[in-house]
Amino acid sequence: MADIRSDFIGIRSPNPFWLASAPPTDKAYNVERAFRAGWGGVVWKTLGLDPHIVNVNGPRYGVVYGADRRVLGMNNIELITDRPLAVNLAEIKQVKRDWPDRAMVVSLMVPCDEESWRGILAEVEDTGADGVELNFGCPHGMSERGMGSAVGQVPDYIEMVTRWCKANTRMPVIVKLTPNITDIRYPARAAKKGGADAVSLINTVSSITSVDLDSFSPEPSIDGKGSHGGYCGPAVKPIALNMVAEIARDPDCAGLPISGIGGITTWRDAAEFMALGAGNVQVCTAAMTYGFRVVQEMAAGLEAWMAEKGHADLAAITGRAVPNVTDWQHLNLNFVTKARIDQEACIKCGRCFAACEDTSHQAIAIKPGRVFEVIDEECVACNLCVNVCPVENCITMERLAPGATDPRTGRTVPAEHGDWTTHPNNPGRVAAE
Amino acid sequence: MTASQTAKPAETAAASHPDSSGAARTPGIAPGRLPPERLAGNFADLHPPLSxxxxxxxxxxxxxxxxxxxxxxxxxxxxxxxxxxxxxxxxxxxxxxxxxxxxxxxxxxxxxxxxxxxxxxxxxxxxxxxxxxxxxxxxxxxxxxxxxTGAHPFARAAETGRRIAVVGAGPAGLAAAHRLAMLGHGVTVYDAREKPGGLNEYGIAAYKAVGGFAGREVDWLLGIGGITIRHGRLGAELTLDALAAGHDAVLLAMGLAGVNALGAAGEELPGARPATAFIAELRQAADLSALPVGRNVVVVGGGMTAIDAAVQSKLLGAETVTIVYRRGRGSMPASRVEQDHAAAAGVAFRFWARPVAALGEGALREVEFEYTRAGDAGLEGTGETFRLPADQLFTAIGQVLEGAPEGIALERGKIAVDAEGRSSRPGVWAAGDCAAGGDDLTVTAVAEGRDAAMSIHRSLTGD
The missing domain is CATH 1.10.1060.10 (Alpha-helical ferredoxin)
Structure with a gap:
């Protein structure tokens, strides 16, 4: 057994799976359905000041499909809640009262003046909510009005608003970051400096999903025009993982809790985010694609994996991969591998050959009978053949033992670590000790 | 095709079960064993198109x-x-x-x-x-x-002024004619039958080419232009000499019009006939409920023709249909998928037996078979016999070349050709089932026709 109960910056939930601030958390009806399905908490869809905003009345979502219409990525141009503030506040209060063991965090986005923030924080506090999340992330619509990612792209604003919020509420403050910047560490540091209790990331990535080649309108199309939206779903997970890791290993952000967001679809995705430093995770697209019941697979899968591996609780996995995230210059150049093709498993499709021959290092030979073999003298261990092979574990990368000769270079593989910092080709190398 | 092949035969098997009206049990050879709507279902597309x-x-x-x-x-x-x-x-x-x-x-x-x-x-x-x-x-x-789309996908090259005669409007002849016409040559295709298409039109099971597909395909193919189809049979209206004299090249692609005889006593009895004739009649029937079929049908052979005749007999409402093959299942030319399709439609198989006599007074009643085994000198009878009730006996033991022109070298009864499809007579090519080699598949005939056309083109243009 493993304990997957979560305590994230003092906010407790029966599991680390929260629904992110988004369409699924806009109303009591949805949130109660989510809690019944087993979600550990929600971040209520972003509240703003009255008069409430309006949404487009045409399509809000665009999708990038994989095979069989599998949703790989989703883009939206929906804005923050389009319901009156009082209605949302009343529902938040009621739901928190009825579901006291679930996390209730409220996302906020108001204009960049202290009065606006002070006012809404007091109202949210009155609902009994567990915390607030400052939406500095949404890249579409609200950013044109100086909110959302318009704030998140300016570290000074992040720090300023975070400080106002910390000064005006006793609730924990999570700052939600936009990925639409060049270096995620700057906004994270600003949030920390402003006193944030945590950051959550990533919000959505600015995007156009596709173009209608008859009307030449971007999708989703509103009367022949399109506007960039926020991209999310499985497609953005690698971007999110990197940004979470960048913050987790940044000395200036040390100790700053992270709520991981971005394409989490199964328990495994969640475990990866947590291994890279996330204390909990937030999910949206998976729920929008499959419904709320997916949380049952996520919770059961995470618990089972942790039990199997002997991880007693979430603290035992959080950040476990962070020490292994390093800079390229520190990667061991003496780690020499070669591709190996398991002829028993090979189905002779030849994709490894086409990829290597056309686009890599001409390191795969075709022998009579469509037998594909690696030419060690040419193989640079790029892994492309492994990546394009349709059969799992058919092609593997095998390490050359120290002392062996690499047929490509003719050099003996050293036993010790050797990286760019000491490499003779590096003009700025440091002398080996 | 495997996915649907597991589903569809079960439906047809169910649909072909004799109904309670008793029409299926009408003795002898009779039409209307199944009501028209059941026939329509039975002869619908074997593999529905993909959405x-x-x-x-x-x-x-x-x-x-x-x-x-x-x-x-x-x-x-x-x-x-x-x-x-x-x-x-x-x-x-x-x-x-x-x-x-x-x-x-x-x-x-x-x-x-x-x-x-x-x-x-x-x-x-x-x-x-x-x-x-x-x-x-x-x-x-x-x-x-x-x-x-209704459009032909290729444009014809400028007229070369060359004239080529193609004998036979089956897959080989049509593929050759199209390629030659596309290259700018003028092509006349002669066919012995009323309609072009060859086995596509007369020979394959109806549920594989529903909706008059074979005919529509020929019309579409002719959209290239430069092809004329005429009626004519080599050895009757046509002679190779005349064709050769009037054209720059001749391609023989007339298929195998003859059938092997059973060599069993009584095979002249009414009710015994070549499977190819039955299939052709079925393919051309305007109303399947008017097409007679036996209550008990026996098919002798192991190839696709045997399968197509047997399955379609069953789908017409025959009460029992049995394919009898002289060797074991593994030797059958028909693929296992085809065998399974037939079995799912309700066709029974008997292996290691050969017909020795068709029996009946004025009409077929039974077929007597002798068990066989693989002997040292090939297949041999065991002397032990059995009989199957049969109102109809379809023979599907191979087709043979009929009316091969004089002076053309043959190889195992078919027209001998080189790698380019050239016959022994200069200026005459051969392709498809009538040419030696190959495996008598539609797709092979198409390849041979196309390749012979390219050879003809090269010989005419020096390319």
Whole structure:
């Protein structure tokens, strides 16, 4: 057994799976359905000041499909809640009262003046909510009005608003970051400096999903025009993982809790985010694609994996991969591998050959009978053949033992670590000790 | 094709069960054993076309193999990974062009090819999962899409002034005629039958080419222009000498019009006939409920003709249909998928037996068989016999070349050809079933016709 109960910056939930601030958390009806399905908490869809905003009345979502219409990525141009503030506040209060063991965090986005923030924080506090999340992330619509990612792209604003919020509420403050910047560490540091209790990331990535080649309108199309939206779903997970890791290993952000967001679809995705430093995770697209019941697979899968591996609780996995995230210059150049093709498993499709021959290092030979073999003298261990092979574990990368000769270079593989910092080709190398 | 092949025969088997009216048990050879709506269901498309979404899903399974084994396995060498990728990229009409460049009869081949022993057998996903990419059905999806445009996909080159005679408007002759016409030559195709198409029109099971597909395909193919079809039979209205004298080249592609005789006593009894004649009659029948079939049907043979005759007899409402083959199941030329299809339709199989006598007074009643075994000197009878009740006996023990022109060298009863399809007579080529070699498949005939056409073109133009 493993304990997957979560305590994230003092906010407790029966599991680390929260629904992110988004369409699924806009109303009591949805949130109660989510809690019944087993979600550990929600971040209520972003509240703003009255008069409430309006949404487009045409399509809000665009999708990038994989095979069989599998949703790989989703883009939206929906804005923050389009319901009156009082209605949302009343529902938040009621739901928190009825579901006291679930996390209730409220996302906020108001204009960049202290009065606006002070006012809404007091109202949210009155609902009994567990915390607030400052939406500095949404890249579409609200950013044109100086909110959302318009704030998140300016570290000074992040720090300023975070400080106002910390000064005006006793609730924990999570700052939600936009990925639409060049270096995620700057906004994270600003949030920390402003006193944030945590950051959550990533919000959505600015995007156009596709173009209608008859009307030449971007999708989703509103009367022949399109506007960039926020991209999310499985497609953005690698971007999110990197940004979470960048913050987790940044000395200036040390100790700053992270709520991981971005394409989490199964328990495994969640475990990866947590291994890279996330204390909990937030999910949206998976729920929008499959419904709320997916949380049952996520919770059961995470618990089972942790039990199997002997991880007693979430603290035992959080950040476990962070020490292994390093800079390229520190990667061991003496780690020499070669591709190996398991002829028993090979189905002779030849994709490894086409990829290597056309686009890599001409390191795969075709022998009579469509037998594909690696030419060690040419193989640079790029892994492309492994990546394009349709059969799992058919092609593997095998390490050359120290002392062996690499047929490509003719050099003996050293036993010790050797990286760019000491490499003779590096003009700025440091002398080996 | 395997996925639907497991589903469809069960439906047809159920649909072909004799109904309670007793019409199915009418003695002798009688029409109307099944009500018209049951017949319509039984003879519907064997493999329903893929929907657009199904095609995308099926196409996505293709790995786009390097030097793909499916292409090697295709007698016409269609660039299968490319056409499937074009389907996946939502350009089915361009996918069809890729197919037609190699095989102008890609439409019928998508329906009748034994893909389970050709491209789909070679598919790496067959190796990986025992479930190949549905190449046949994807090919049909693409070719149907192109043919639905009503346009012919190729433009004819400028007239060369050369004239070529093609004898036979079957797959080999049509493929050759199209290629020659496309290259600018003038082609006259002579066929002995009323309609062009050869076995596509007269020979394959009806449920493989529903809706008059064979005829529509010929009309579409002729859209290239430069092809005239005339009625004529070599040895009757036509002579090779006259054709050779009036044309720059002659291609013989008349197929195998004759059938092997059973060599059993009583085979002249009414009720005994070649399976090919029954299939041709069925294919041309305007009303299947008027087509008579026996209550008890026996089919002798082990190839596709035997299967098609047996299954269609069952679908017409015969109470019992039995295929009797002189060797074991593994030796049957018909693929296992075809055998299973027949079995699912309710056809019974008897192996290691050969007919010795057709019995009956004025009409067939029984067929007597002798058990066989593999002896040292080949197949031999055991002396032990059995009888099967039979109102109809269809023989499907091979077709033979009929009316081979004088002075042309033969090889095992077929026209001897070199690698280019040239016969022993200068200026005369041969392709398809009438030419030696090959495996008597539609797709092989198409490849041979196409290749012979290219050889003719080279000889005429010096290219």
């Amino acid at each position: 657009a979404h199904e095609a995308l899903v099926a196409a996505d399974r293709c790995y786009f193999c390097h030097d793909a084994p499916c292409v090697t396995a295709c007698p016409t060498g269609i660039d299968i990974p490319m056409f499937i990728r074009q389907i996946a990229a939502e350009r089915p009409v361009e996918a069809a062009r890729t197919i037609f460049e190699a095989n102008i009869l890609g439409g019928i081949c998508a329906r009748v090819c034994p893909t389970e022993t050709l491209c789909e057998e070679a598919c790496v996903r067959e190796t990986a999962e025992g479930k190949p990419v549905e190449i046949g059905r994807l090919q049909r999806f693409a070719t149907d899409a192109q043919m639905a």
